[in-house]
Amino acid sequence: MNGAQDLGGMMGFGPIGIEVNEPVFHAPWEARALAVTLAIGFLGRWSIDEARHARESLPPPVYLTSSYYEIWLRGLEKLMVRHGLATVAEFETGVPDPAAPALPADLKPAPDAPQAAAILARGASARREGGGHPARFRAGDRVKVRDINTLAHTRAPRYVRGRVGTIERLHGDFVLPDAAAARRGEDPQPCYAVRFAARDLWGETAHPNDCVHADLWDDYLEPA
């Protein structure tokens, strides 16, 4: 989606706000926002890709003027309503509404603390080794990024679309975010680090010795 999340190459945001001795959380509510978002995610009702799309489909003025954890919470509320875990009215009160639809029948029990620790330590790799079709490209191949414009989720940033780069390395087969976010299965396929000369992205003002790598899936690419 060509949303406000796709920031690469935009201008005018000003200097980087470097903070000395930055705390992990700037307010107690940020810690709770992180924890609630992760813990409800543990129920497995949506993928990380669907969660990302919930955030990136916020209207650009909202996205750009919200703090990071505020974006997370707005995304979480959307997902909870979509998946029948809460109603908008319940967010106002913080109390379950007896008139709200019942929770999904196949909902897993909430993990307790030891289970949550195990989930964090295990992670959830998106690698699906051997799950994809054979890689179409090899290291050194020249590729062009397809000009993907969709309201749905994609991880091909605007600044590389239509640009030619070189396959740097094959990472292996990974879940295709576009498919997972749209609940079309995982469609695992080869994912590559693609190297772009900075001048091929930004023109002559770029430094001749610079390059940018993006990790891109097979479906995003065509031979150049």
Add this chain to the structure above:
Amino acid sequence: MAGDHHDHAHDHDHDHGHDGQGHAHAAPPSPMAARVKAIEALAVAKGLVDPAALDLIVDTYESKVGPRNGARVVARAWTDPAYKARLLSDATAAIAEFGFTGRQGEDMVVLENTDQVHNMVVCTLCSCYPWTVLGLPPVWYKSAPYRSRAVLDPRGVLAEFGCRVGDDVEVRVWDSTAELRYLVLPQRPAGTEDWDEDQLAAIVTRDSMIGVTRLADQTPEMRS
């Protein structure tokens, strides 16, 4: 830090604001604090989360997982050539030797900085970051100024961090657009030849492992 935020019944009812350790009287709860409180209360009441699991998640990222993990990996790589070779060929497995596994570190790649190459990492599309070795990302890493400019003007961004890279050095930017997570292996500073692993780990900074600073630029005072 770990011990002062776990009285679940009332502790996080208070939002202390951005300047806030201990100014509970200063301001009413922010709208976001109230919003999180409502979502958390609702999720607990509906059985979607276990409060103990929420506390465990906060404690994990506030006091257990952070850049000291990555610093230990770097110090080992500097002192043990066989480990460095494993780290560069299969970063996930080499990092798992320390027990650093799990969420947002499932599939790791390590990038080695040299006299000729300076690597730096960004996520232009969201905030992808190697949690297992660096903890949660700083605000600037998630912010529009960094995400927009790291790919467009990496040398300008580096200069803001006090890192001036020569024209003869290749700057390689890595945009974490997929589920690979990148850790930069900074160059070992001169004058540390007889230091042991623990001494070395103590001077490795978070920012050097994101690739926005070089340890060689630091004065001895900054290192201590």
